[in-house]
Amino acid sequence: MTERATDEPVFADPQLASRLRLAVGRLNRRIRLASNDVPPLQLSTLVTVEQHGPLRQGELAQREAVSAPTMSRILAALDERGLVLRTPDPADARSTLVAISAAGTRALREIRSQRTALLDARLARLTPDERAALLAALPALESLVTED
Incomplete structure (x- = not known):
């Protein structure tokens, strides 16, 4: 451009x-x-908690660009499934910190594995030359997702 x-x-x-x-x-x-076992916004939230947690609910809502009530509903669903842990914030007794649970880590690993397997199956349908072209294009594609 x-x-x-x-x-x-x-x-x-x-x-x-x-x-x-x-x-x-x-x-x-x-x-x-x-792999739609976990709805997209819940999955995005779980990944954010995995990468940046433990986080306060307000910070998590901000990172996910959703309102506080929406984040409350997302966390309630994740908590109900045992995918996150909520603990009192030692710096502020009125707040809680959200962290990923062992079950959440397993769920993410399974979802990623399923998605990789699906993509691998689609790649297997390509010719060797097409797969080589994708491999050669990966650095350019990866540079498209880096921040400016």
Whole structure:
């Protein structure tokens, strides 16, 4: 992408951008639907707790960009399933800290394994040359998801 004098983005190849967006979006949707045991927002919250926990509910709501009542419902569902642990916050007795439980860690491992297996099965349908092309493209794809 290059910039014009008016700061409007100019795409080097709009067809590439469009096709890549559709392919990645559809593939992501198929992978997500294959292991829908944990709803998307609950799963996202669980991953955030795994990566950044233990966290206060307010901080978790902020990281997930949801309201406090929505986060309360998400955490109640995760807690009911035994996927998170809530403990009193030693710095503030009115607050609790949310951490991932052993069951939550196992659930994430299983979901990731299922999703990897699904993608692996789809990759197996490709020719060796197509798989090699994807392997060669991985550094470029990975650079698309890094923060600016």
